[in-house]
Amino acid sequence: MxxxxxxxxxxxxxxxxxxxxxxxxxxxxxxxxxxxxxxxxxxxxxxxxxxxxxxxxxxxxxxxxxxxxxxxxxxxxxxxxxxxxxxxxxxxxxxxxxxxxxxxxxxxxxxxxxxxxxxxxxxxxxxxxxxxxxxxxxxxxxxxxxxxxxxxxxxxxxxxxxxxxxxxxxxxxxxPSQEKYLEMLQKGIFYIFQGFLYKFLLAYLFGTVLLPPIAHAALQHGGMSWALVGYMYTYSMDLFFDFAGYSLFAVGISYFMGIETPMNFNKPFISHNIKDFWNRWHMTLSFWFRDYVYMRLVFFMMKHKLIKSRITTAIVGYFALFLLMGFWHGVTWYYIAYGLFHAIAIVINDTWLRFKKKHKGSIPSNKLTEIFAIFITFNVVCLSFLIFSGFLDKLFFS
Amino acid sequence: MNTKDKVLEILENTTDSAEVRNNLDINIFDEGLLDSMGSIQLILELQNELGIDIPISEFERSEWATPNLIIAKVESMI
Incomplete structure (x- = not known):
């Protein structure tokens, strides 16, 4: 068998x-x-x-x-x-x-x-x-x-x-009613074909065609190199299309069975900030951590007044969430560093959002700042994926 | 003070914004007025001020997304 x-x-x-x-x-x-x-x-x-x-x-x-x-x-x-x-x-x-x-x-x-x-x-x-x-x-x-x-x-x-x-x-x-189910079938078929495109074409292109030679070049060069930068973006694309592709299959097949399994990705690379990113990337996982770890921990801390400051409470919550997520990926330095990286990023993001709220009106907000925000977020995220990939471990420690 | 006013007062406090009073159908999550931290504060204040118990499992964001939805939800729980 x-x-x-x-x-x-x-x-x-x-x-x-x-x-x-x-x-x-x-x-x-x-x-x-x-x-x-x-x-x-x-x-x-x-x-x-x-x-x-x-x-x-x-x-x-x-x-x-x-x-x-x-x-x-x-x-x-x-x-x-x-x-x-x-x-x-x-x-x-x-x-x-x-x-x-x-x-x-x-x-x-x-x-x-x-x-x-x-x-x-x-x-x-x-x-x-x-x-x-x-x-x-x-x-x-x-x-x-x-x-x-x-x-x-x-x-x-x-x-x-x-x-x-x-x-x-x-x-x-x-x-589901026939009308509703027909709609679900259409969506299911669409998701599965989108999945084919993501997983068998794009993830294949990034992960199987492009990534190995870039990885080889980066390892040959050693240390910091343009190939390493290339690796970072190529790996990020591979990671997204591979997992988003798989998720689309799983959701599509669920729809065929009349079950509306929630979506996992919602255009994560147009996120305006890290918080926004976690509402778009591997959503069912991040929402799980949000609802069953972060919310409950923060609730506990606030109810029992363990920490006076709201801001500190949120920071403790973020570090707990992302460290746990890091450990869940695997007990290696780079997964834990990935968790820490995102905890720090979201704390900075939160500080900025608070500042922005306070100084509403005096901070410009237009198409250009929006593009800038997306650009920054995209690069921060790709850098975190480079850590996540474990490639740095190969490059520097073996 | 009736429930509606009380809820709006609490919301105004937790979102740090008067917008929740001006537009009762504003989506507080999409507009960035309330995040997870703010949600917990809201839950705790509703608990303390109105004596209603809201388990976190029952805090489904889509059901708590606008001031109107929250008022209706709270009124159904009293």
């Missing part, structure tokens, strides 16, 4: 279309064939985690049992009590498998943990989100089937976008 990296092989798309046709016909006629949908989902999960990746498949099964148990137990507890320490323990337990997977290579000479599998991060984001929303009383009832459908929704299983439980369930329990 073979295994498929989702959305990489053309045959994967042919399989997808073939197996999705009954689902599409069903929804067009106002019906969801739930059993069939579930079988197809499991089939694709087997395709992704089968064959040489069977080991990962077993890990996925064990992981799902563990997380569902955590969610179920916590919700059962929460229906009667609400102690903070139980909540904290539940969250820590829920993130423990991911933490092990992330920390193991850093302390074990780069050897990956034996409990890892493709997509463990994204499943963890979903599980933690459910526990947090249960604590808030927003998710009230534990439903095993819906929890499994949400966690294992196959179009997004490997790399997101990260949906929200309550949003997903609303779509899943509902059958």
């Amino acid at each position: 073979v295994s498929f990296q989702p959305y990489v092989n053309p045959i994967y798309f042919l399989y997808l279309i073939a197996f999705l046709i009954p689902i599409i016909i069903g929804i067009l006629n106002g019906k969801r064939f739930r059993v069939y949908e579930t079988i197809i989902s499991l089939l694709f999960i087997c395709l992704i985690f089968g064959g040489p990746k069977l080991h990962e498949g077993f890990n996925l099964i064990l992981y799902i049992i563990f997380e569902v148990l955590m969610i179920g137990l916590y919700m059962r507890y929460r229906s009667k009590h609400n102690q903070t320490w139980v909540f904290v323990v539940a969250v820590l337990l829920a993130i423990s498998p991911l933490s092990i997977v992330k920390i193991t290579p850093a302390i074990n000479n780069g050897i990956p943990s034996i409990i890892g599998f493709l997509g463990i991060s994204y499943l963890t984001f979903k599980a933690v989100q459910m526990i947090m929303e249960s604590r808030d009383g927003s998710i009230k009832k534990f439903d095993l089937m819906l929890t499994l459908q949400f966690l294992l929704f196959f179009p997004t299983i490997s790399s997101g976008p990260i949906d929200r439980y309550r949003r997903f369930v609303k779509d899943y329990q509902n059958v």
Whole structure:
């Protein structure tokens, strides 16, 4: 048996279309064939985690049992009590498998943990989100089937976008009207073709054609060079088109299944500032960190008056968010530096926005300043991606 | 003071701007009047001043985007 990296092989798309046709016909006629949908989902999960990746498949099964148990137990507890320490323990337990997977290579000479599998991060984001929303009383009832459908929704299983439980369930329990579904199908087809353009043409051009010779030239030269500058921009383009392309596939296929998985990117390279950038880049991840880390941490700090100044509180929140995001990418110096870089950038950005608000009217604001803002933001972002790429590690430390 | 005035007063405070009073349909997030930090302040002040409990999970930005939406939301929660 073979295994498929989702959305990489053309045959994967042919399989997808073939197996999705009954689902599409069903929804067009106002019906969801739930059993069939579930079988197809499991089939694709087997395709992704089968064959040489069977080991990962077993890990996925064990992981799902563990997380569902955590969610179920916590919700059962929460229906009667609400102690903070139980909540904290539940969250820590829920993130423990991911933490092990992330920390193991850093302390074990780069050897990956034996409990890892493709997509463990994204499943963890979903599980933690459910526990947090249960604590808030927003998710009230534990439903095993819906929890499994949400966690294992196959179009997004490997790399997101990260949906929200309550949003997903609303779509899943509902059958869109024919008119609405036709619109979703059109969008889905458009997204998938846009994805082809992004991933198989542009990301191929930047990542496979252009990047290797530029990388070679930069390494040959060593230190600072024009090739390194070229690497920075080319890598940034590759990163965007590759991931945005993948995300478009995942969203497009979700739409075919009548699920409006949220978009991941919204023209990030026309951002006016870093804050704006994080509202446009890998949005489902940044919104996850915003809602489940930053907002909650800031709320806690302000409610208990831990820090007097609002500004300091925001700064602490930003550093916590971006450092955590850095660590999540991997425990290496360049991912953590990437996190720090963005924390510093957003703090500077915030200071500037405050200054601008105070001196409204005396700071020029026109087409030219707008272009200037986009130019600055774009370059700051590309520089952060150069750090993120790990290329500097190769260039300077090996 | 009725709920509407109270909410507007709190909003004016948290956004540091009178615009929320002049235009009740202004999108406070798109206009940069309120960010995540400001949202928390708003939640806390509504909690303290009006005694309503707003869990962060319930703070869906699209449902809290304009003064009118916020007033309606708060009135439904009292």
